[in-house]
Amino acid sequence: MTRESVAAARRVVVKVGSSSLTTAAGGLDAMRLDALVEALAGHTELVLVSSGAIAAGLAPLGLDRRPRDLATQQAAASVGQSLLVQRYATAFARHDRVVGQVLL
Known part of the structure; x- marks a missing residue:
C-alpha cells in the first residue's frame, strides 16, 4: 500500500497499541494522543481501534505502573475506558469531528 492510496482512501482503519499512547511509566501520554489525532483527523472516514484503557x-486509581493481576487490570480498564474515549472526543472536537465507541 502506498501513501497515495492511503491519502485517496475513503475509509482508513488504524490500530493504535498502548505503547503508542503511554509514557515510559505506563500512564496515558496526552501529548502523544493529541499528536495522533492531529495526524488522523483529516481523513474522510476514520475507524480508530485503540488500546490504552x-x-x-x-492515575485515577493511584497506580504507578501497569498491574500484573487480571482483576486490577480489569479495574484499571473499566475506569480508563471512559477517560480514554473522553480524551479522544476532546482531541477530535478541535477538528470538528465527533467520536463514538464500539466495545469488543
Missing part, C-alpha cells in the same frame, strides 16, 4: 485508568 488500562493506561488511562492507572
Whole structure:
C-alpha cells in the first residue's frame, strides 16, 4: 500500500497499541494522543481501534505502573475506558469531528 492510496482512501482503519499512547511509566501520554489525532483527523472516514484503557485508568486509581493481576487490570480498564474515549472526543472536537465507541 502506498501513501497515495492511503491519502485517496475513503475509509482508513488504524490500530493504535498502548505503547503508542503511554509514557515510559505506563500512564496515558496526552501529548502523544493529541499528536495522533492531529495526524488522523483529516481523513474522510476514520475507524480508530485503540488500546490504552488500562493506561488511562492507572492515575485515577493511584497506580504507578501497569498491574500484573487480571482483576486490577480489569479495574484499571473499566475506569480508563471512559477517560480514554473522553480524551479522544476532546482531541477530535478541535477538528470538528465527533467520536463514538464500539466495545469488543
